[in-house]
Amino acid sequence: MELQALIPNVLTIAGTDPTGGAGIQADLKAFSAHGAYGMSVVTAVVAQNTRGVGSIVAMEPEFVAEQIAAVFDDVRVDAVKIGMVANAEIADAITQSLDKYAQCPVVLDPVMVAKSGDHLLNQQDVDAIRERLVPRATLITPNLPEAAVLLGRDTEMASIEEMRESLADLRDLGADWVLLKGGHLDGAESLDILTGEETAEFTAPRVDTINDHGTGCTLSAAIAALVPRYGYVEAVRRAKEYLTAALRHADELDVGSGHGPVHHFHALWDHTTQKVQS
Known part of the structure; x- marks a missing residue:
C-alpha cells in the first residue's frame, strides 16, 4: 500500500459507550491520540457502563448505509475501523457500502463475545460477519x-502453539491480514501474532490493572489511525506499545466502579495535575 504524509481521515463504524471507554467514543480518542482526524x-446505541452492558438498540440498516454514504460523498x-455490527442486516449494509465507496484499509474488530464470555450475536449474525464482512x-x-467463534470451534485456543497453528485457518476466511490477540492466555507477557504478506509476533508485559475496558476497540482504532502512514506491521507494533502504556496509566483515571477505561491520552495529559477534591 502507498503510505501518505497527510493527516489521515479515519472512520469508525461501531456502537456507542456512554461512559466513553469503548466503542465509538474510545475509537475517536485513539484516533486523536495518533494525530488522525476521526469520523463516526x-x-x-448501547446502554453500558464499566460494570457491563444493559441493552442495545440497533440502527436501521438503511440509516447506517446513509451515514456511510454521507461521509464518503464528502470526505477523503x-x-x-469497524467494531460492533449488531446484526446480519447491518453487516450487509456495511459490506455493500464499502464495496461502493471504500478503496482504503479496513480494520475489522469482530466484536462478538462480551468480557463475561456471553455471546453478543446469534448464529445468523456471526455467519454474516464471517462470510461477508471478514x-x-x-x-x-x-x-x-x-x-x-469465527472458526466455529466450541473451545478457544489455550496455548501459543495453538495460536500459531490457527493462523492459516483464520487467513482462509478472506482478510488480507490477521492479528490474533493472545491476551486471554496466562503468563507474564501478552503475545499477539500478525500474519499477512509477512508474519510478526509482538509481546508486551501484562499490566496489573482492572481498568481494561475497551482494549480491543482502542487497539484496532489505533491501528486504523496508523496504517495510512506506516503500513500494517509497523502500525500494529506502535498500536500495541500505545495500548500497553494506556493500560499502565489507566489507574490514574477514576471512572466507574467496574472495569474502567484505559488512559487514551496518557502521553498528552499532565500527570502531575491533582485530582479534584470532593
Whole structure:
C-alpha cells in the first residue's frame, strides 16, 4: 500500500459507550491520540457502563448505509475501523457500502463475545460477519474467544502453539491480514501474532490493572489511525506499545466502579495535575 504524509481521515463504524471507554467514543480518542482526524457512523446505541452492558438498540440498516454514504460523498477516507455490527442486516449494509465507496484499509474488530464470555450475536449474525464482512476487511483483529467463534470451534485456543497453528485457518476466511490477540492466555507477557504478506509476533508485559475496558476497540482504532502512514506491521507494533502504556496509566483515571477505561491520552495529559477534591 502507498503510505501518505497527510493527516489521515479515519472512520469508525461501531456502537456507542456512554461512559466513553469503548466503542465509538474510545475509537475517536485513539484516533486523536495518533494525530488522525476521526469520523463516526453509529450502528447501535448501547446502554453500558464499566460494570457491563444493559441493552442495545440497533440502527436501521438503511440509516447506517446513509451515514456511510454521507461521509464518503464528502470526505477523503484514509482508513475504516469497524467494531460492533449488531446484526446480519447491518453487516450487509456495511459490506455493500464499502464495496461502493471504500478503496482504503479496513480494520475489522469482530466484536462478538462480551468480557463475561456471553455471546453478543446469534448464529445468523456471526455467519454474516464471517462470510461477508471478514473477506471485505484488509485486517481482522480477533481475540481468542472471537477467533473460536469465527472458526466455529466450541473451545478457544489455550496455548501459543495453538495460536500459531490457527493462523492459516483464520487467513482462509478472506482478510488480507490477521492479528490474533493472545491476551486471554496466562503468563507474564501478552503475545499477539500478525500474519499477512509477512508474519510478526509482538509481546508486551501484562499490566496489573482492572481498568481494561475497551482494549480491543482502542487497539484496532489505533491501528486504523496508523496504517495510512506506516503500513500494517509497523502500525500494529506502535498500536500495541500505545495500548500497553494506556493500560499502565489507566489507574490514574477514576471512572466507574467496574472495569474502567484505559488512559487514551496518557502521553498528552499532565500527570502531575491533582485530582479534584470532593
